[in-house]
């Protein structure tokens with residue numbers, strides 16, 4: 060029996076130079092995913108029509124969908140390459156269908172599938188995304204937190220800055236300063252924390268200016284693609300109410 | 314702490330320290346440096362928030378004793394030392410165990426969403442090698458949550474300005490600068506051998522950059538990639554440690570590689586199923602009938618062989634990892650049990666914990682993150698099907714050799730510049746990259762702790778070093794740095810020229826070959842003849858690597874992953890050699906290092922009163938240290954500081970802690986130890 064294979068059609072190129080597409084045929088291994096296919100290509104960088112080429116550049120670290128590195132656009136949808144299985148119950152190409160793989164379009168391309176997501180990390184600075192503590196020295200136990208609040212904060216805290224949400228958001232692009240849904244959702248998280256609350260106002264201000272929450276057009280694409288199932292729309296709604304309150308009564312609420 | 318030295322060097326530059334690596338160990342070091350007023354440059358392969366530490370699932374140990382079980386730092390220390398089969402120097406372990414409760418409280422204050430009890434207190438779960446509930450956790454993605462907390466604190470320092478001694482802001486200078494997508498290429502040492510900075514390559518442009526630093530720390534993690542597929546992130550090649558090793562830093566206890574008992578086999582990675590799954594009640598079993606073809610869920614209770622529970626009635630499924638891995642290996646490989654005929658794995662079962670909707674919800678709260686991984690990558694629902702798992706390479710107990718200094722209580726003297734210092738002056742190491750806290754086998758949930766504690770020790774140590782050292786790197790003539798940069802650039806450019814017929818090898822395939830042999834010959838069971846063959850194979854691969862083509866001749870100015878991989882591959886071969894030779898030399902059984910030939914009688918401790926099965930304290934209670942030479946690694950051995958807990962047999966069949974608890978007070982109080990007791994003999 061002939062070996063089962065799968066074809067990957069990959070968009071390639073360096074920075075803002077022109078792009079090309081190359082196709083690779085890869086033997087299908089049990090439990091294969093898009094990263095394991097890219098690993099195979101690296102060992103034998105020859106295209107489907109027999110041309111020797113350079114190994115495809117890609118970004119990855121943990122390979123278990125927790126570091127957020129390997130986000131690419133697969134068959135038109137932003138997702139992690141490591142958890143995109145080829146065959147099996149969640150497989151996208153169980154019969155060796157061609158898979159297209161492209162870099163995310165909302166960030167500057169570095170090379171092939173690697174992009175620079177600095178803009179997302181800058182957003183975390185802008186929202187003052189931390190709980191301000193007096194120091195790392197011993198100051199006794201932290202504040203008590205109810206199990207139900209913990210559950211919400213934990214859910215929000217799983218955002219791995221992967222970029223799927225902003226890739227799918229029509230309002231996030233290089234001619235808009237929008238900070239993106241993930242950042243708004245994180246403001247909700249820090250503002251829930253018993254000590255994080257103490258700087259809640261500053262964080263709300265950070266999303267009430269240019270590029271803040273008002274730039275969200277409520278398209279709701281983001282929540283559908285978040286691999287961590289973060290309730291982004293709910294967060295945007297909660298923060299919408301909070302920012303409105305602050306806009307109306309901010310000077311009263313201090 | 315002594316009076317602060319100036320933030321500025323004589324010529325007016327801001328005197329920065331360098332931390333290479335932004336996992337938990339690196340970030341905690343950065344926080345401590347910043348709190349001491351020292352600006353830092355962080356260099357990291359990946360955006361620090363994506364560091365390997367995010368993989369940690371199960372939790373972090375601290376004997377806070379919130380469950381009223383009578384746990385204490387003294388017991389935590391004792392169990393860590395016993396778990397490591399007495400190979401760890403004991404004062405650092407003591408310091409770590411004592412600091413642990415404070416560390417968990419600090420993380421809590423930083424906002425880590427730890428799981429809670431109904432009263433709103435921190436919840437704790439059980440982990441291997443202890444009978445106490447000692448592990449704080451945040452769902453089943455604890456590492457990610459701890460990473461984010463430290464990452465956030467460091468991000469705050471990215472926004473804060475550097476101030477001079479009088480509190481005047483220095484324009485344009487932030488406390489932390491991050492250089493992400495940078496790979497450590499070399500250390501820069503002055504004529505006296507003092508490390509004065511590093512060369513790192515910008516991976517986006519392939520250009521070499523000089524970083525001057527008054528104290529340099531490597532917090533670059535473990536080296537699981539030496540084994541190809543492991544539970545580690547794919548960036549964990551150990552290349553940074555290997556760069557330091559090539560420059561003369563000693564590498565210690567490399568042969569101690571932790572093989573985790575429970576991982577999902579996969580073509581690209583062996584994904585971990587955390588020990589916390591067993592801590593919450595997961596059970597390991599195989600069908601009693603070796604030819605049973607039924608699916609796991611269909612096999613009735615009495616036809617299941619719970620081999621860990623039967624063999625270790627006290628600790629059951631929570632024996633330490635080295636023991637669990639060996640038992641699984643033995644059961645499958647030697648005794649022929651398996652999940653299904655031809656499927657080399659055992660079951661790890663939580664389905665009995667999810668029999669009702671509410672128990673399933675509770676389980677999801679505590680283990681959702683891990684069970685999700687199984688669901689996604691193995692394609693089966695673990696709430697109803699027992700998971701199929703097998704051991705996988707997981708953690709490097711060994712690492713760069715570092716020193717320590719004790720105080721009058723035989724704990725670490727925080728702020729002494731000897732702590733965490735490698736043998737290269739000015740170079741420090743912390744986190745999984747060092748060898749300090751776990752001896753011959755690490756207990757689960759002790760690594761996140763050792764990384765953070767390591768940072769708490771390393772930051773102050775570097776701060777003191779910066780005060781004590783002669784002159785600043787920022788005042789040295791640029792000659793030294795220019796030369797280093799030129800050399801690194803030339804080396805890299807030479808790699809790009811590796812094309813044509815004489816370069817017939819592929820470095821990625823060499824990696825595969827190395828991995829295959831390392832996995833086969835240097836993991837759970839080791840045999841001297843096989844190790845001898847392995848050492849030869851590594852030598853052969855080193856020669857072949859010199860013939861490896863670059864695969865991508867894209868010039869400097871653009872990203873080029875295959876060219877950079879050649880440097881990492883060279884490092885992996887160096888470390889593989891140190892691991893294999895260290896294992897070959899060590900003729901005994903200790904922790905993760907196990908040679909069946911020394912285990913004639915499988916009954917622990919029976920025939921080896923001074924240790925476990927085949928442990929040889931007389932000849933081998935010592936730290937392995939490897940030094941790089943052009944002709945290969947040279948080894949020497951250093952006595953272990955055992956001033957706190959007297960070595961004894963390592964037995965997990967009965968509850969042994971009660972007896973131990975009584976003896977700890979005595980050992981910690983009465984043993985006097987001089988500061989230099991652990992210095993090389």
Ligand SMILES: Cc1cc2nc3c(=O)[nH]c(=O)nc-3n(C[C@H](O)[C@H](O)[C@H](O)COP(=O)(O)OP(=O)(O)OC[C@H]3O[C@@H](n4cnc5c(N)ncnc54)[C@H](O)[C@@H]3O)c2cc1C
Nearest residue numbers: 334335336337338366369371372497534744745758760761
């Ligand atoms: C799947 C898994 C689960 C685990 N679960 C637990 C657990 O529940 N509890 C526990 O205590 N421990 C656990 N561990 C172990 C623990 O996660 C690690 O030992 C720990 O996170 C290591 O942290 P670190 O700071 O030393 O290094 P890492 O987090 O590995 O960070 C290394 C840093 O160095 C950088 N770096 C590496 N090489 C270079 C280079 N050449 N140039 C520049 N930068 C470089 C990287 O970019 C990164 O920032 C687990 C490990 C694994 C694999």
Ligand code: SF4
Nearest residue numbers: 228275276278279281
């Ligand atoms: S709701 Fe729409 S506009 Fe708003 S963040 Fe999500 S995708 Fe973007």
Ligand code: SF4
Nearest residue numbers: 218219221222224285
């Ligand atoms: S919110 Fe979800 S999709 Fe967006 S960055 Fe975070 S994890 Fe990714």
